[in-house]
Amino acid sequence: MTTVGLLYPGHSAEDDYPRIAVLLDSDIRLPLFHTDIGEDAHREDALIEMGAADRLAAGVEELRMAGSESLVWACTSGSFIRGWDGAQQQIRELAQTAGLPASSTSFAFVHAAQALGAGRVAVAATYPQDVTESFAEFLGAAGIEVTAARASGIVTAAEVGTWERDQVLELARAGDDPRAEAVLLPDTALHTTAHLAELEEALGKPVLTANQVTVWEGLRLAERKAWADGLGRLFARPDDWPDGE
Template sequence: MTALGFLYPGHSAEDDYPRIEQLLGSDIRVELSHTDVGEDARRVDALRAVGSAARLAEGVEELRLAGAETAVWACTGGSFVHGWEGAQEQVRTLARLAGTPASSTSFAFVHAAREIGARRVAVGATYPDDVAALFADFLRAGGLEVTGLCASGIVTAAEAATWGEEEVLTLARAADSADAQAVLLPDTALHTAAHLALLEKALSKPVLTANQVTVWEALRLTDRRVNAPSLGSLFTREPLVQV
């Protein structure tokens, strides 16, 4: 049994995680520890506060007690707003607190895109324009080319959590471009686990979503590979040899 640990801010789309656990259909256990959101606002200052060391420390003990083998900060906005170097320091802090390998959703997107061989990506973000632009900057710092950026202007996680299949598909289609090798939807407050097969069929290319890549990243940290086609192309590929 492999126990994957996640720190998830608040309560928005956390039910994606038990769904993903079920779809993995293997000896994988998903352990979720909730951290305090504070102010639910998609502003840079509020997002930086969400991902502070003090907030992360709140949930680490629960993961330890659960026997989690990883600690992944399941929050995109609360990591990339610190920039590439700041997000790396955040992960190092989390690893020290948890005593396990650690990462975050923002790095998961970069690693997942590399895994499927997607160097050119389009982004469909629920965030306001300025926050979405910071995510695009983060991806570029990770060596990816952003071919298009669509921002929906949602200012709270609570609102993003109300979106269903139709809204998610509309966002993905609006973000897509002909030269993009994959479409990225970077909000862990957005329910996407149930829609991955539909999204990839509609766009005819890989779609990477926040909660999906977060779980994949935790598996990567434990050197586990699980074939789960219902979770999209990311979960059906052998690892690429990087050169």
């Protein structure tokens, strides 16, 4: 049994996680604790407050009691908004509080892109322009080139959580760039798990989405390899990658 604890802000697309668990091996568990979102706004001050240490610490003991072997702050904007150093400090504090390996969705994107060998990526974001640019800067600090970054201007996670298949596909298509080796959809409030296979087929390249990479990162920290159909190139067996990549 491998247990990855998830700290998830509010209530938007958390049902992606049970879907992922079903597609993964039956001995992988993904217990989730909802952190207090505060003000639901993709705005720098609100996002910094959303990821405050006391808000994250509130769910740690519950996830420890659930037997978590690793812990992930399942929020992209609430981590990268602090910049590279601030995001590192955030997960150091979380790891110290939990006594467990810890990370965040922002670092999950970095590690997942590196695992796929994607040094050039396109960002297709639900966020306003300034927040999207902050994510691109975060990726740049990790040595990942952002060839294009599309912002959708959505202010609240609540609105993003209502997006359906056609909107997700349109977002990915609009954000793609021919120079990019992968396309990143960075909002954990966006339902993407049911559409991963279709997204990659439509774009002809790996697609990394927030809830997908969050689970992958937690498994990486727990030193558990897992393969699954329907969860994109990231969870595909290397032998199944096109052209033996």
